[in-house]
Amino acid sequence: MIYAEHLRKEFQKIVKEPGLKGSFKALFKPKKETVVAADDISFHVPEGEILGFIGPNGAGKSTVIKMLTGILTPTSGECRINGKIPQNDRKNYVKEIGAVFGQRTQLWWDLPLQETYLVLKEIYEVNDEKFKKRMDFLNEVLELESFIKSPVRTLSLGQRMRADIAASMLHSPKVLFLDEPTIGLDVVVKDNIRQAIMKINKEEKTTVILTTHDISDIELLCDRIVMIDKGKNVYDGSLHELRENFGQTRELIFETANSSNITEEQFRNGLDLGGNDLVIESDKNNFKVKFNSRKLPVGEMLSYTLSLTKVKDISVKDADIEEIIRNLYRHGGESDE
Amino acid sequence: MRRIWKIYKLLAAQNLKRLMEYRADFLTGAISFLIDQAIGIAFIFIIFTQIPQLAGFTFEQILFIYGFSQIPKGLDHLLTDNLWCVGYFIVRKGDFDKYLIRPINPLFHVIAETFQVDAIGELVVGIVLLIYAAPNAGLHITVWTVILSIIAVPFAALIYTSLKIMTSAFAFWMKSSGFIIQMVYGMNEFSKYPVTIYSFPVRIFVTYIIPFAFTGYYPSLYILTESDPLFNIGGVIVVSVVLFAVSLLIWNKGISSYESAGA
Numbered sequence: 001m002i003y004a005e006h007l008r009k010e011f012q013k014i015v016k017e018p019g020l021k022g023s024f025k026a027l028f029k030p031k032k033e034t035v036v037a038a039d040d041i042s043f044h045v046p047e048g049e050i051l052g053f054i055g056p057n058g059a060g061k062s063t064v065i066k067m068l069t070g071i072l073t074p075t076s077g078e079c080r081i082n083g084k085i086p087q088n089d090r091k092n093y094v095k096e097i098g099a100v101f102g103q104r105t106q107l108w109w110d111l112p113l114q115e116t117y118l119v120l121k122e123i124y125e126v127n128d129e130k131f132k133k134r135m136d137f138l139n140e141v142l143e144l145e146s147f148i149k150s151p152v153r154t155l156s157l158g159q160r161m162r163a164d165i166a167a168s169m170l171h172s173p174k175v176l177f178l179d180e181p182t183i184g185l186d187v188v189v190k191d192n193i194r195q196a197i198m199k200i201n202k203e204e205k206t207t208v209i210l211t212t213h214d215i216s217d218i219e220l221l222c223d224r225i226v227m228i229d230k231g232k233n234v235y236d237g238s239l240h241e242l243r244e245n246f247g248q249t250r251e252l253i254f255e256t257a258n259s260s261n262i263t264e265e266q267f268r269n270g271l272d273l274g275g276n277d278l279v280i281e282s283d284k285n286n287f288k289v290k291f292n293s294r295k296l297p298v299g300e301m302l303s304y305t306l307s308l309t310k311v312k313d314i315s316v317k318d319a320d321i322e323e324i325i326r327n328l329y330r331h332g333g334e335s336d337e
Numbered sequence: 338m339r340r341i342w343k344i345y346k347l348l349a350a351q352n353l354k355r356l357m358e359y360r361a362d363f364l365t366g367a368i369s370f371l372i373d374q375a376i377g378i379a380f381i382f383i384i385f386t387q388i389p390q391l392a393g394f395t396f397e398q399i400l401f402i403y404g405f406s407q408i409p410k411g412l413d414h415l416l417t418d419n420l421w422c423v424g425y426f427i428v429r430k431g432d433f434d435k436y437l438i439r440p441i442n443p444l445f446h447v448i449a450e451t452f453q454v455d456a457i458g459e460l461v462v463g464i465v466l467l468i469y470a471a472p473n474a475g476l477h478i479t480v481w482t483v484i485l486s487i488i489a490v491p492f493a494a495l496i497y498t499s500l501k502i503m504t505s506a507f508a509f510w511m512k513s514s515g516f517i518i519q520m521v522y523g524m525n526e527f528s529k530y531p532v533t534i535y536s537f538p539v540r541i542f543v544t545y546i547i548p549f550a551f552t553g554y555y556p557s558l559y560i561l562t563e564s565d566p567l568f569n570i571g572g573v574i575v576v577s578v579v580l581f582a583v584s585l586l587i588w589n590k591g592i593s594s595y596e597s598a599g600a
Contacts, residue, residue, distance in 0.1 A: 011596055058599075066597050071437045073593045087593075095440045106435040108450075110355045119351070122344045123439055 001207050002045040002068070002175065006077035009038040009063050037063040039231040040077070045224075047174075048205040050197070052222030052239075054212065056329045060231040061211045062101075065179050068209070069099045081175055095124065098168030102180035105164055107152045113163050114148050117170060124171035131170075138166040141196040158189035165193065169200060176200070178210045182217055194220055215325065227328060235328060242324060249327070250293040251317035252301060255286050256309055262287050270304060271296060344441065345449045352452040363454065370458040377403070377529065378466075392533040397473040398561055399530065404466025405486075405560070406528040406553025409493035411459030417498050418453035424505035425515035431598025444502065444588060476561050485570045486560045492577040493552040497525070499580040500547065502588050509591030521547055528553030548576045 013033045016026040038060040045051045055061050066072040068079050070086030070093055078085065084093045100106075107116050121131050139145055142162040147155055155163060161181060168176065178197070182190045198221060200206050210221060218225060218239065225242065227235035235242065256262075264280045267273065267289070277292040291301060298316065305311070356363050381403065385396040394402070427433050427447070436443035476482070504521050507514035528549040532540045543550040551573045559569035 062597075062599065066434070069438050071434050071597055072595070090437070091440050091442075094438050097438070099438050101434065104432065104434070106438075108351065110358070111351050115347075115351060119344065119347050122340060122347060123441055125340065125440075 001047040001049075001082060002043075002209070003080045004044070004064070004068065004077075005042050005079070007038055007041040007064060007067055007074050007079060008036070008076045009060075009067060009072060010075045011035045011037055036231050038067070038074075038228075041228060041231070041233055042077075043226045043233065043236055045207055045209065047207055048201070049223050050201055050208040050210060050221050052212065052218040052225040053209055053228075054218065054225055054325070055228040055234075057213075059229045061228065062179055063231075064228070065099075065177050065209065065211060069097060069177055070094060095171065096173055097175045097177065098171070098173035099177040100161075100164045100168045100179065100181055102161060102164075102178075102183040105152065105160055107160070107163060107167060109153050110151055112149050112151050113144065113155070116152065116163075116167065120167055120170050126171055130172075134170055134172065138169060141199050142166050143192070158185050158192075161185060161189070161193065162196075165196065172204065173206065175207045175209070178208060180211055180213070182212060182214050190214070190216075197221060227325070229329060248292050248294040249290055249323065250298055250301075252289045252291075252298070252305070253286060253315045253317065254289070254305060254309075254311050255313040256311055258285070262309060266308060267304075270308075271301075341441070341445065348449045349452040352450075353454070356454055366455045367458055370455055374407075374458065374462045378462075392531045394531055395474070397470040398475070400466050400470040401474045401476070401561060402531060402553055402557040403529045404463045404470060405557040406525075407459045407463030407466070409490055409552045410497060410525060410528075411456045411463060412490065412494040413497035413501070414456035414459055415453055416494075417448045417501060418456070419447050419451040420498075420501040420505045421515070421518060422451075423447055424508045424518045425513060428508040428595065429512045429598070433595060434597055437592070437595070443592065444585075474561060477563060479563070481566075482560050482563060485566060486556060489556040489559075489570050489573045492573045493556060495577040495581055496548060496552050496573070497522075499577065499584040502584040503580075506584070506588040506591035509595050525549045525552065530554070531558075548580065551576050 011034070013035050014026050015031045015033045016022050041060070041064055043051075053061055053064070063072065067074050068081065068086065070090050073087050081093070082096055084096070086093045107113070108119070111119070117131075117135065120126075126134065139148075142165060144162060144166055147159045147163075152160065152163065165178070165181060176197075181197070182193055185193070194217065197208060197210070201208055208221075210217065212218060222239065224238050225235065226233065237245075262280070262282050264278070267278060267280060271278075273291060273295055277295050279288075279290040281288040281290075289301065289305065302314070378400075381396070381399055384391060385399070389395075391399055423433070433443075436446045439446060500521055501518060504514055504518040507517055511517075524543065524547050527535070527539070527543040532543060532550045532554050535543070540550075544555075555569040556573055558564060559566050
């Protein structure tokens with residue numbers, strides 16, 4: 001369905017020295033610098049999948065999404081969606097896609113929402129009967145009724161986001177690009193929007209590419225994730241695999257009568273664990289051991305700790321996805337083996 | 338084509354509705370516009386209290402040229418005002434994205450979004466001046482002068498539009514080109530008076546480089562004197578079509594260089 005192959009996007013940036021003097025210098029003798037926003041990005045999304053496209057701020061997510069939607073022309077490489085190259089046949093291509101950029105609305109600021117949809121109906125050539133059906137469906141999943149007569153500028157962020165998603169879905173696109181659709185929203189609205197995305201994906205087999213910084217979005221919605229950092233692919237696989245490959249970190253929390261005598265040295269000396277493989281945090285009655293479970297089985301760590309001190313209670317925490325992703329962002333994808 | 342017209346009507350109707358909503362803004366715009374026009378006309382009056390003729394033209398003839406020049410200007414202003422926003426901020430802020438993900442021509446989409454009613458002022462002033470000046474400007478009305486002058490108006494407006502498309506498209510490379518549009522557009526002042534009052538280089542400039550002389554003086558000269566329709570009216574058509582083609586080329590090239598803006 002969606003093929004991205006070796007996508008690369010460079011931007012020319014004029015480097016300015018600070019201050020007015022620097023600006024003048026840049027005006028007459030511009031010093032140009034090439035910034036690579038996306039470098040050799042390749043991935044494939046089959047039909048009907050929800051792909052989580054993630055990465056830290058500035059990683060190049062939006063740049064890639066904009067190339068896929070035909071807004072930006074890649075410096076090199078190619079994307080093909082549904083057999084079409086967005087830049088070559090823009091007008092026909094965009095009929096098949098919908099896009100929401102959470103940070104900015106595509107609706108007309110002063111138009112009542114209802115009229116916005118009427119304009120879009122003409123733009124996308126949706127016939128009356130289909131339009132009515134579609135509006136009923138969108139109303140149902142996104143609950144637009146309460147504000148459909150208000151001008152867009154008076155909508156709350158949550159309402160506006162729902163309105164934007166509905167606008168992008170009006171023409172029943174085969175592919176939906178959602179660039180941070182839950183940004184800045186409260187928990188209830190977020191949940192609402194997730195439900196809607198799920199429903200749309202299920203009922204219409206819409207392929208969805210979703211960028212987000214919200215881990216729950218990924219856990220709840222995505223079959224697979226592609227992670228990029230500094231313009232490069234760093235991970236491509238299922239969430240499950242991510243846990244397997246990168247989630248070796250286990251966390252053991254011990255409750256003791258007195259944990260002040262526990263030091264990191266004791267663990268380091270007794271066990272063969274290097275710098276990144278072990279972290280100890282302790283306060284008065286608790287201490288936490290985070291370690292790489294590939295280097296040392298959990299059982300061994302337990303028995304070693306029990307031999308050190310008297311323990312009242314133990315809890316074991318599984319690798320949480322947020323932690324894994326934080327690790328990935330930090331290390332740029334080299335698994336910490 | 339029918340679909341395009343339908344979309345245009347829908348958007349234009351929305352614009353009118355918006356106008357009702359922001360009445361104060363509209364009135365301020367209309368008043369400042371009237372003051373601007375009043376100054377321009379007062380200037381001509383003052384000149385003619387000192388001299389009987391300007392470059393061989395009488396007071397009424399000068400008013401006629403002035404009036405004619407306002408009509409294509411107003412027409413372009415009425416229909417394509419949103420191009421200013423492309424140059425000033427739509428591209429810089431990345432808001433051009435939305436035009437690129439809709440299945441209609443982005444240039445048409447941008448243009449259709451605004452219907453600038455302020456421009457009625459220019460059209461009214463233009464028509465009033467023509468009606469006032471025509472009986473005493475010594476013109477000889479024939480079927481040909483009527484037909485050719487009506488043909489000239491949309492092409493003359495296209496000169497304005499093309500220059501705006503071209504200069505606003507610079508924003509795709511420069512991020513903001515508002516001042517360039519303003520600089521080029523501002524030269525339309527030259528179209529209000531006979532080019533023969535300017536020095537030779539200026540005359541060449543407003544005829545062949547930024548060809549605003551074809552939006553006012555040349556077509557008016559034909560209407561007033563019936564001289565040289567091939568250059569005075571044919572010129573308007575050729576210049577506007579060539580300029581429009583060039584502006585589309587630049588615009589399309591610009592779109593492929595569009596860099597959006599970070600989210």
